Amino acid sequence: MxxxxxxxxxxxxxxxxxxxxxxxxxxxxxxxxxxxxxxxxxxxxxxxxxxxxxxxxxxxxxxxxxxxxxxxxxxxxxxxxxxxxxxxxxxxxxxxxxxxxxxxxxxxxxxxxxxxxxxxxxxxxxxxxxxxxxxxxxxxxxxxxxxxxxxxxxxxxxxxxxxxxxxxxxxxxxxxxxxxxxxxxxxxxxxxxxxxxxxxxxxxxxxxxxxxxxxxxxxxxxxxxxxxxxxxSSAPLRDSLMVGQNVRRMLAVLFGAQAAVGVVWYTCNFYVLYFLTSTLKVPSSQAYSYLVVALVFSLPLYVFFGWLSDKVGRKWIVLIGCGMAVLTFMPIFSQLGKAVNPALAQFQQSVTIRVASSECSDSMFASTQTACDKARDFLTQAGLSYRVEPGLAGEPLVTHIGGKSVAGFDAKAYRDALIAAGYPAAADEAAINRPMMYLLLFLLMIWGAMAYGPMSAYYVELFPAAVRYTSISIPYNIGAGYFGGLAPFMSTALAVKSGSVLGGLWYAIAVGGISVVLGMFLLKETKDVDVNQ
Structure with a gap:
C-alpha cells in the first residue's frame, strides 16, 4: 500500500x-x-x-x-x-x-x-x-x-x-x-x-x-x-496472552463486560421463552409468536444504541443496560407472570405448597434420585413455587398442597391434588394482558440492546490492531460460551433448589451485578480511540 x-x-x-x-x-x-x-x-x-x-x-x-x-x-x-x-x-x-x-x-x-x-x-x-x-x-x-x-x-x-x-x-x-x-x-x-x-x-x-x-x-x-x-504480529497468541497490559484488557473485558452482557442477553432473549412456556404454561406456538414480536422490536435498538455510543461513549451505555437489567429482572418476571397467567399467579397466592422431607439434597449438581428431589423437580416443571421444610428422620416425604397431604412421590397423586386445589394446567389465552406483557418484553429487549449494541465497537477500539482479532475473540467467546452457556443449567438448578420459579434469575443477577461493579472500575472509555494503532 x-x-x-x-x-x-x-x-x-x-x-x-x-x-x-x-x-x-x-x-x-x-x-x-x-x-x-x-x-x-x-x-x-x-x-x-x-x-x-x-x-x-x-x-x-x-x-x-x-x-x-x-x-x-x-x-x-x-x-x-x-x-x-x-x-x-x-x-x-x-x-x-x-x-x-x-x-x-x-x-x-x-x-x-x-x-x-x-x-x-x-x-x-x-x-x-x-x-x-x-x-x-x-x-x-x-x-x-x-x-x-x-x-x-x-x-x-x-x-x-x-x-x-x-x-x-x-x-x-x-x-x-x-x-x-x-x-x-x-x-x-x-x-x-x-x-x-x-x-x-x-x-x-x-x-x-x-x-x-x-x-x-x-x-x-x-x-x-x-x-x-x-x-x-508474528505470534498473535504470544503478544495477546504474554503481554501484561493486553492481558489486563482482556480480563477487564471478560469480567467487567462480557460476563454481564452474556447473561443479560441470554436472559432477555432466551430465558424469557423458557419462562413463558415451562413456567407460565403458554403453548409453545403462542410463546414463539409473542417473542418474535419482541425480537423484531429489538432489531433497530441495537443500531440505535450503537449510534448513540458514537455520540456519548460506549462504556456507560453497556453498563447502564446491564445494570438496569440486573435491578429489574425480578419485578419484570414477577409482573410477567401476573400478566400472562393471572390464574396461576392467583393460585400461588391462595394455595401454599410445602415439601417436608429429611432427604432433600442440598447440592445443585446432585442427580434427581430421592423422592424429595423428584417432588421438587415436578413442582418446578409445573411452574409452582414451594417451601421446603425439614421432615422427621425415617418418615416418608410428605407434600402439602393446600389442605391436602400426599405421602411419598406419586406424580398422579400430585396432579390430582393440584387440580383439586384449582391449579390451571395451561395459560388462558383470553386472560392474557397483552399490553402489559409486551411492555415487559420490550423492556427486556431494551436492556439487552443497550448491553449488546455498542460492544463490537468497544472491543475493537480497546485492543491494538496487530492482535485485535485474537484479543477480541478469546474473552468474547469465553464470556458468551461459559457464562452465557452455563445460564440454562444454572437457572434451572437454582429454580429447583430455591423452590421459587423466579429463583433461576439469581444466576444472571449475581453474575451480571458483580460484572457491572467490576466494569465501573476496570473499563475505560474508547469512543475516540484511533483503531489504526
Whole structure:
C-alpha cells in the first residue's frame, strides 16, 4: 500500500458506499452462522432419536442437547485458532473460512445417516460436526467486528457495528421462520422422519450467497497498512496472552463486560421463552409468536444504541443496560407472570405448597434420585413455587398442597391434588394482558440492546490492531460460551433448589451485578480511540 493511500485511509476511512457493502457482507455471513447454530437447538427434539440408540426418547433428547452444549465449550478454541489466523493472514480470508466451515458443517447434519444405518458412527460424526460449528462460531464474531470497525470512520463506528449486533437475533428469527415454513408444507409425520433435514440443507443456499458477497470484499485497510509497514504480529497468541497490559484488557473485558452482557442477553432473549412456556404454561406456538414480536422490536435498538455510543461513549451505555437489567429482572418476571397467567399467579397466592422431607439434597449438581428431589423437580416443571421444610428422620416425604397431604412421590397423586386445589394446567389465552406483557418484553429487549449494541465497537477500539482479532475473540467467546452457556443449567438448578420459579434469575443477577461493579472500575472509555494503532 502506498503512503498516499495509507494517509487517505487514515484520514477518511471507507466511503459510505463501501462501508455499506462491508456491513452487509459481514452481517450476512454472521446471520448464517447464528442461523446454523440456533437451528440445532430448535430441531433437536425432532432428530434426537435418529442419531442415538432407540428405546429412550428422553435420553436421546438429553444426549442431543449435551451435543449442542459442546458447541459452546469449543468456542474459545475457535477464537484461538481463527484469531491467530486473522491477525497473521488477514481479516477477510479468516472470516470467509469461518462461514464456509459453519455452512458445510450444518449441511452435513442434514445429510448425516441415522444410527440405524451407521451405528455409533452416527452420533460420533454428529459430535464432530457440532465441534466444527463451535469452532467456526468462535472465530466469526471477532473477525466480523474487526473487519467492519476497521473500515469505518470513528464517528460512525458504533452505528456500523451496531448492525452486526443484530445478526444473532436475525439468525434466530430466520431459523424459526424456515422451520415454520417447512412445517407448513410438510406433514407432521414426514417432518419428524425426514422434513427436519430441510432447514439444515437450506443453509447451503445461504452459504452460497454469503460466500459470494464476502469474496467480493476488500481486505481491511488497517490490516493492509500494517502488512505494508511490516507491523503485523508474528505470534498473535504470544503478544495477546504474554503481554501484561493486553492481558489486563482482556480480563477487564471478560469480567467487567462480557460476563454481564452474556447473561443479560441470554436472559432477555432466551430465558424469557423458557419462562413463558415451562413456567407460565403458554403453548409453545403462542410463546414463539409473542417473542418474535419482541425480537423484531429489538432489531433497530441495537443500531440505535450503537449510534448513540458514537455520540456519548460506549462504556456507560453497556453498563447502564446491564445494570438496569440486573435491578429489574425480578419485578419484570414477577409482573410477567401476573400478566400472562393471572390464574396461576392467583393460585400461588391462595394455595401454599410445602415439601417436608429429611432427604432433600442440598447440592445443585446432585442427580434427581430421592423422592424429595423428584417432588421438587415436578413442582418446578409445573411452574409452582414451594417451601421446603425439614421432615422427621425415617418418615416418608410428605407434600402439602393446600389442605391436602400426599405421602411419598406419586406424580398422579400430585396432579390430582393440584387440580383439586384449582391449579390451571395451561395459560388462558383470553386472560392474557397483552399490553402489559409486551411492555415487559420490550423492556427486556431494551436492556439487552443497550448491553449488546455498542460492544463490537468497544472491543475493537480497546485492543491494538496487530492482535485485535485474537484479543477480541478469546474473552468474547469465553464470556458468551461459559457464562452465557452455563445460564440454562444454572437457572434451572437454582429454580429447583430455591423452590421459587423466579429463583433461576439469581444466576444472571449475581453474575451480571458483580460484572457491572467490576466494569465501573476496570473499563475505560474508547469512543475516540484511533483503531489504526
Amino acid at each position: 502506498s503512503s498516499e493511500l495509507a494517509a487517505n485511509v487514515r484520514a477518511h476511512g471507507a466511503s459510505k458506499r463501501e462501508e455499506a457493502k462491508v456491513v452487509v457482507g459481514a452481517c450476512v455471513g454472521t446471520v448464517l452462522e447464528w442461523y446454523d447454530f440456533f437451528l440445532y437447538g430448535s430441531l433437536a427434539i425432532f432428530f434426537s432419536s435418529h442419531f442415538f440408540p432407540a428405546g429412550n426418547s428422553t435420553a436421546s433428547y438429553l444426549a442431543s442437547l449435551a451435543t449442542f452444549g459442546i458447541g459452546f465449550i469449543i468456542r474459545p478454541l475457535g477464537a484461538v485458532v481463527f484469531g491467530r489466523f486473522g491477525d497473521k493472514a488477514g481479516r477477510k480470508a479468516t472470516f470467509l473460512a469461518t462461514v464456509v466451515l459453519m455452512g458445510i458443517s450444518t449441511a452435513g447434519i442434514g445429510l448425516l445417516p441415522s444410527y440405524e444405518t451407521l451405528g455409533w458412527a452416527s452420533p460420533a460424526i454428529l459430535i464432530v460436526l457440532r465441534l466444527l460449528q463451535g469452532l467456526a462460531l468462535g472465530g466469526e464474531y471477532g473477525g466480523a467486528a474487526t473487519y467492519i470497525a476497521e473500515h469505518t470512520p470513528s464517528g460512525r463506528r458504533g452505528y456500523a457495528t451496531g448492525w452486526l449486533q443484530t445478526t444473532a437475533t436475525f439468525g434466530f428469527l430466520l431459523s424459526l421462520a424456515v422451520t415454520q415454513l417447512c412445517q407448513l408444507w410438510i406433514s407432521a409425520e414426514d417432518f419428524a422422519v425426514w422434513g427436519w433435514r430441510v432447514p439444515f440443507l437450506a443453509s447451503v443456499l445461504l452459504l452460497a450467497v454469503s460466500t459470494y458477497i464476502r469474496t467480493t470484499l476488500s481486505e481491511s485497510p488497517v490490516f493492509q497498512r500494517m502488512k505494508a509497514e511490516n507491523r503485523t
